[in-house]
Amino acid sequence: MRIILLGPPGAGKGTQATRVADHLGVPKVASGDLFRDHLQQETELGQLADSYMKKGVLVPDSITIRMVMEWISKEATREGFLLDGFPRTLNQATVLDKRLGEEAIDRVLYVNVSQDELVRRLAGRVVCNNCNRTYHKISNPPPEDGVCADCEGDLYQRGDDKPDAVAKRLEVFFNQTVPLVNYYSIAGVLREVDGEQSIKMVGQAFIEALT
Ligand code: ADP
Ligand code: ADP
Ligand code: ZN
Numbered sequence: 634m635r636i637i638l639l640g641p642p643g644a645g646k647g648t649q650a651t652r653v654a655d656h657l658g659v660p661k662v663a664s665g666d667l668f669r670d671h672l673q674q675e676t677e678l679g680q681l682a683d684s685y686m687k688k689g690v691l692v693p694d695s696i697t698i699r700m701v702m703e704w705i706s707k708e709a710t711r712e713g714f715l716l717d718g719f720p721r722t723l724n725q726a727t728v729l730d731k732r733l734g735e736e737a738i739d740r741v742l743y744v745n746v747s748q749d750e751l752v753r754r755l756a757g758r759v760v761c762n763n764c765n766r767t768y769h770k771i772s773n774p775p776p777e778d779g780v781c782a783d784c785e786g787d788l789y790q791r792g793d794d795k796p797d798a799v800a801k802r803l804e805v806f807f808n809q810t811v812p813l814v815n816y817y818s819i820a821g822v823l824r825e826v827d828g829e830q831s832i833k834m835v836g837q838a839f840i841e842a843l844t
Contacts, residue, residue, distance in 0.1 A: 634659060634843070635736065636715045639813060640744030641806045642799070643754040644828045647767050649839050650717045653742075656840055661715035662704050664697060666765045671700075673762075689793055689801030691809060694724050701725075702732060721810045726817075741817040742842050744828040744835070748803065755799050759788040773832060 634657050638646040647663055654661035668686060671679030678696065685692045701719045704710070720726040730737065746754070757770040759779075763786025768775045775781060779788050793802065817823040824842040828835055 634713045634739045635733065636713070636843070637720070637738055637741045637817075638715065638717045638744065639741050639810070639817070640828065641746065641751055641810075642802045643751040643758065644744040644746045645754070645832070645835055646717045646744060647765070648773070648832060649744075649836055650715060651766075652836050653839050653843070654715045657713060657715070657843070659713035659715055660707075660709050661717060662701070662719075663717040663765070664701055664719040664721075665717075667700055667704065668692065669765070686793055687798065689798035690805055691721060694722055694728075697721075698725055698728050701729075705732070720813065721806075723812055723816060726813055738817075738820075738822055740843060741813075741823045742839055743814055743817075743823055743825045745825055746828040750829055751803065752799060755794045756796075758794050759790055761786040762789055763787075 636653065636657065636659070638650060638653075640646050647666075650661050650663065665686075668679065668682040672683050673679070678700065681696065682692045691697070697719065701716070705714065720729055754769060754772070757772065759768050759770060759775075760766070761768075761781035761784065764781060764784045766781055766783050767773075768781075768788060775788060780786075781788060792798070814823065826835065826838045826842050830838070
């Protein structure tokens with residue numbers, strides 16, 4: 634299966650991605666994590682991407698598409714994959730479709746969450762600097778403060794989860810990414826999931842939306 638997780642920043646895509654990918658037995662990738670990994674490794678691509686991410690705007694399509702297409706070229710993705718956070722523009726979606734050809738996207742899960750809740754979720758989000766797992770200071774805290782339960786990595790708050798960048802990212806989502814809802818709806822692969830339930834319930838809704 635070839636799956637896309639679509640939704641605003643803070644909707645819970647990353648939180649559910651591992652579970653969904655494991656359920657399907659496919660590899661997953663988050664475009665934002667790829668950029669942050671590049672930055673940590675101090676590559677040129679990482680520094681370039683960071684200059685956009687800091688401001689809360691999208692990284693230009695030319696850079697993003699090349700990076701994700703490279704990931705899709707891996708042998709492990711031949712039988713299926715899960716994309717978290719890509720595509721985010723109509724151009725990214727059409728390039729992806731062209732690239733996949735007959736082996737098209739099977740399902741797009743669109744996670745819907747109200748704006749007030751998104752702001753609460755992003756304000757309290759902390760991320761593992763080693764494995765990228767996300768926690769929430771209040772709704773989804775790690776067992777040990779500041780430490781990842783999976784890998785003992787350090788938890789940090791992303792620079793773009795601070796209020797100024799958050800407002801910009803939500804605006805960017807509504808302007809540039811929301812048109813994809815219509816695009817995939819017309820293609821007949823869109824399923825909407827209510828993201829404003831407990832993490833467990835959202836997880837169940839995701840799995841149900843795949844059948
Ligand atoms: P969130 O999980 O909160 O939605 P991401 O980690 O997916 O955030 O994205 C963080 C930033 O990385 C975005 O604000 C954007 O600058 C960049 N980014 C991630 N995915 C894409 C994409 N598909 N196209 C362009 N920029 C992207
Ligand atoms: P996205 O990848 O869509 O940007 P995340 O998965 O990183 O979103 O989740 C954003 C924040 O909200 C994290 O702090 C996460 O722990 C928390 N969160 C995720 N799902 C839920 C939920 N169903 N209820 C409450 N908090 C949640
Ligand atoms: Zn970790």
